[in-house]
Amino acid sequence: MNAVFEKELKQYFNGAVSYVCYIFVFLISGLFIWASCIESSSAEFGSVVSQMALYTFIVPLPVLTMRSFAEERKSRTDQLLYSLPLKMTDVVLGKFFAAAVVFLVPVAVMCLAPLFLRIYGTVNLALSYSALFAYFLAACAFISVGIFISSLTESQIAAAVITAVLIFFNYYMPYLSQYASQSSLASVIFLVVLGAILGFIVWFATKNATTGLFVGLIIDLALVAIYYLNSDALSNVIPNVLNNISLFDSLSTFGSGTFSLNAIFKYFSVIVVFLFLTVQSAEKRRWE
Amino acid sequence: MIEVKGLVKKYGSVTAVKDLSFKVDDGHIVGFLGPNGAGKSTTMNIITGCLASTSGSVLIDGHDIFEDPVNAKKQIGYLPEIPPLYVDMTPEEYLSFVGMAKGLKKKELEKNIDEVCSVTGISEVRNRLIKHLSKGFRQRVGIAQALIGNPEIVILDEPTVGLDPRQVIEIRNLIKALGKNHTVILSSHILSEVSQVCDEVMIISKGVLVASDTPENLSLALSEDSVVELQVKGDKDKILEAISNIPGVKGEEVEKESKFGVLTVNIKSDAGADLREKIFYAMRDSGAAVISMSLKQSSLEDMFMDLTSSENPEDVKEKLDDALGKIRDSKALSEKAESEDD
Numbered sequence: 001m002n003a004v005f006e007k008e009l010k011q012y013f014n015g016a017v018s019y020v021c022y023i024f025v026f027l028i029s030g031l032f033i034w035a036s037c038i039e040s041s042s043a044e045f046g047s048v049v050s051q052m053a054l055y056t057f058i059v060p061l062p063v064l065t066m067r068s069f070a071e072e073r074k075s076r077t078d079q080l081l082y083s084l085p086l087k088m089t090d091v092v093l094g095k096f097f098a099a100a101v102v103f104l105v106p107v108a109v110m111c112l113a114p115l116f117l118r119i120y121g122t123v124n125l126a127l128s129y130s131a132l133f134a135y136f137l138a139a140c141a142f143i144s145v146g147i148f149i150s151s152l153t154e155s156q157i158a159a160a161v162i163t164a165v166l167i168f169f170n171y172y173m174p175y176l177s178q179y180a181s182q183s184s185l186a187s188v189i190f191l192v193v194l195g196a197i198l199g200f201i202v203w204f205a206t207k208n209a210t211t212g213l214f215v216g217l218i219i220d221l222a223l224v225a226i227y228y229l230n231s232d233a234l235s236n237v238i239p240n241v242l243n244n245i246s247l248f249d250s251l252s253t254f255g256s257g258t259f260s261l262n263a264i265f266k267y268f269s270v271i272v273v274f275l276f277l278t279v280q281s282a283e284k285r286r287w288e
Numbered sequence: 289m290i291e292v293k294g295l296v297k298k299y300g301s302v303t304a305v306k307d308l309s310f311k312v313d314d315g316h317i318v319g320f321l322g323p324n325g326a327g328k329s330t331t332m333n334i335i336t337g338c339l340a341s342t343s344g345s346v347l348i349d350g351h352d353i354f355e356d357p358v359n360a361k362k363q364i365g366y367l368p369e370i371p372p373l374y375v376d377m378t379p380e381e382y383l384s385f386v387g388m389a390k391g392l393k394k395k396e397l398e399k400n401i402d403e404v405c406s407v408t409g410i411s412e413v414r415n416r417l418i419k420h421l422s423k424g425f426r427q428r429v430g431i432a433q434a435l436i437g438n439p440e441i442v443i444l445d446e447p448t449v450g451l452d453p454r455q456v457i458e459i460r461n462l463i464k465a466l467g468k469n470h471t472v473i474l475s476s477h478i479l480s481e482v483s484q485v486c487d488e489v490m491i492i493s494k495g496v497l498v499a500s501d502t503p504e505n506l507s508l509a510l511s512e513d514s515v516v517e518l519q520v521k522g523d524k525d526k527i528l529e530a531i532s533n534i535p536g537v538k539g540e541e542v543e544k545e546s547k548f549g550v551l552t553v554n555i556k557s558d559a560g561a562d563l564r565e566k567i568f569y570a571m572r573d574s575g576a577a578v579i580s581m582s583l584k585q586s587s588l589e590d591m592f593m594d595l596t597s598s599e600n601p602e603d604v605k606e607k608l609d610d611a612l613g614k615i616r617d618s619k620a621l622s623e624k625a626e627s628e629d630d
Contacts, residue, residue: 082339
């Protein structure tokens with residue numbers, strides 16, 4: 001893993017990618033801190049962090065992750081990764097940690113902001129730093145999504161655009177949830193589709209159609225059974241799911257002073273799931 | 289040692305490799321020879337673990353490439369058809385990444401990079417970005433990458449394609465030198481290249497291994513009739529009679545008769561046969577003087593192209609098997625005769 005990690009870091013800093021990200025993040029975060037804290041004489045650094053998240057993620061994170069696997073594929077260097085005595089998990093983890101470390105630099109610089117703001121008034125340091133911690137974890141979660149998207153395509157541009165669109169929609173999920181159907185029937189249809197998708201993922205991962213079919217069927221039958229036995233249990237599922245998918249929503253919880261273990265757990269789950277999917281997607285290339 | 293058993297690779301309905309089995313012993317330079325699209329790269333990609341096979345097994349020094357990939361891959365250095373270079377790195381950074389991935393320690397790695405750079409002749413450019421290097425240097429960086437960690441087996445996919453003639457010769461010499469300490473497998477679609485460099489050649493056509501032997505034997509098997517061009521001075525009738533009495537002669541034809549009484553005769557015999565010695569003694573017995581004699585071989589490149597473009601590789605295989613069998617038999621016989629003479 002170290003080898004890939006070091007290589008990725010070298011590539012990030014040999015090229016312009018990381019610097020472009022830094023300029024962007026510093027510009028946006030600087031503007032936010034200036035406008036929301038200094039100009040309006042407010043010490044609410046935690047809520048500023050949650051406000052600037054979307055704008056500091058939507059360009060830098062896709063740019064950081066777009067080349068991850070797409071470029072390796074395009075320049076055929078993926079063959080080197082396949083032929084070296086490396087496990088695919090190590091390759092993916094190396095890439096993930098390198099991107100995370102590159103993004104850690106501006107976060108570390110932002111850590112200075114509460115200290116400066118303290119000169120002018122009282123700043124809740126614990127709150128500020130827990131908000132920055134959550135901010136960084138949310139960034140890592142989107143990095144894992146970005147790396148996964150990059151592993152699906154040969155085009156860096158496509159990877160960047162798709163990742164940016166996903167970040168954008170993720171941000172607006174809670175707003176969309178207000179318009180989602182609350183009926184149990186809609187919920188059960190939604191969940192059955194999810195169950196089927198899960199079945200396909202299992203099929204894809206195990207390369208065994210029977211297992212995938214079995215998993216999908218069991219889940220779907222269970223859902224239909226629940227719907228007929230107690231349909232009320234399924235109402236409001238879609239709005240709840242949409243609400244909870246959002247990684248930004250939890251940031252404002254941190255910003256308002258609650259250290260949410262739930263949110264931390266959510267971030268880590270997203271990271272693990274998408275890195276796992278990336279490993280599968282990269283391994284699958286060996287079969288094509 | 290590499291052991292390949294019953295390798296099959298299908299892309300959808302297309303079979304790229306059909307039931308390939310072979311063994312490569314330590315310390316040999318083996319060439320995969322075949323036209324583009326014959327399945328050479330696919331086979332190499334499978335052996336190095338870059339590609340999964342549909343069925344069959346590959347053992348690298350006893351480690352199965354699919355079951356125990358990490359240990360198997362530690363024995364291999366691989367240069368794919370397109371050198372997998374990170375062009376935004378310098379050769380030194382690139383080689384140090386490869387070395388670390390192969391599990392070398394920092395100190396060991398530095399020494400190894402120095403060695404590999406000097407062997408492949410890239411020491412002078414090791415601190416320039418790869419994107420600024422010429423194609424020849426890039427190819428060398430690719431080969432250097434395969435040599436890092438001193439793997440027992442080095443696999444090179446068309447290492448000389450796209451290089452200028454001087455670079456081609458340099459790379460060939462490099463490969464020959466590698467053969468002293470490594471097992472080398474290389475692929476090529478150029479017969480002469482393979483026969484110059486390799487101890488053993490495997491001809492692959494449409495995913496089938498049609499023949500595997502020394503380049504010398506294969507050249508003999510691929511050539512059709514061998515022809516001896518003889519210039520001889522003496523009585524024409526006597527000479528022709530003596531020639532037709534030599535066992536193995538399929539036909540003779542007088543090409544030219546000079547006014548000084550020198551005959552130029554083309555003597556045909558089976559592929560692989562070399563009748564020069566017998567002709568010499570026959571001429572001596574008939575009192576004729578041999579002025580010159582040479583064994584002419586038809587263009588191997590053409591024969592090879594004919595063979596490998598054939599629709600049915602199985603037929604080619606049978607034909608070549610036959611020819612090779614004869615050559616091996618005749619060699620065994622002559623060796624036996626020699627040892628009896630002693």
